[in-house]
Amino acid sequence: MASKWYNLAVKKTDLQLLGTLNGGQSFRWKLDNSGNKEQWIGIFDHKLWILEQENDAIKYQVYGDEENVNENEKEYSKLLKNYFNLDINLQEYYKQWSDADPYFKKASKQFYGIRILKQDITENIFSFICSSNNNISRITSMIEKLATFYGNKICTLNDTTYYSFPTINNLCVENVEKKLSENGFGYRAKYISKTAKFINENGGDLWLEKLKEMKYMDARKNLMNLSGVGPKVADCICLMSLGHLEAVPVDTHVYQIATRLYLPKLGNKKTVTEKVYQEIGECFRNMYGPLAGWAHTILFCADLKKFQQNQDENSEPITKRKKK
């Protein structure tokens, strides 16, 4: 049965779906161009959501919500506001960040309305374990496999069945590592199975709840006890699931940006050691303040190849890539 259409009043300048949903934060959103309007189809909070961007609003449908057959628009809009962190007055921050950094100012022209999502912690831990040495399309297909193998069915729509992300318990069943290995997860198969078991043995949901209460650095340290979670993945989880908006995930892109624009002295190290990593994070926090991780995400988007094709002629990329 088709869902009703709802309306969430938010300007495109305050929430741009393209950069927010397709910028490497979440791997569960697909852009569907087949109809007469662009639609984003994705899953969070055990529901299937269909979103359409308009200039002054997001139009949306919700599927697979059995608990809430009464079509509670208030509840849905609360969920969306939370998911997109809409309490944060982004335009204010964009101003501050633009004043602090001319490179940000330049990037913000195209990359307006980029929001940090507040994502489910379990989904995020395993998604970013999958992200190492990997690209967005392959990560996306891995997450899809995890959901179809071990998640619960949400609904079927237009002949596609959608599944929720598996629980920790579901990832602790027999032969997870073997099955994932056979399905192209590579060395991450072992990380996933080990991490699920570790969390389970250390309290399961309770371990996660404790994590949510910790300060940034404590949460980061605890996350790094998980197999397959180093500094960068831990920071992704802190930033996108735990609300630690000061966390700055430093991957090779960010390392390149930082050494090119802000910290030339760090030069070309062969490996980013924890100390160098911290120094880059501090540099961003000094420049942008307590939401540095959010600001850094805009620079990160601007550096993504997939978005650089969208640049208009007059605006140069904020950072020049090395010639190939």
Add this chain to the structure above:
DNA sequence: TGGCCTCCTACCCT
């Protein structure tokens, strides 16, 4: 010695 830092390599796949 321990502790801390740095560097190296393997790892799956497309």
Add this chain to the structure above:
DNA sequence: AAGGGTAGGAGGC
């Protein structure tokens, strides 16, 4: 063919 990182281990101080 090199990449949106981590683990594990070696070597230096």
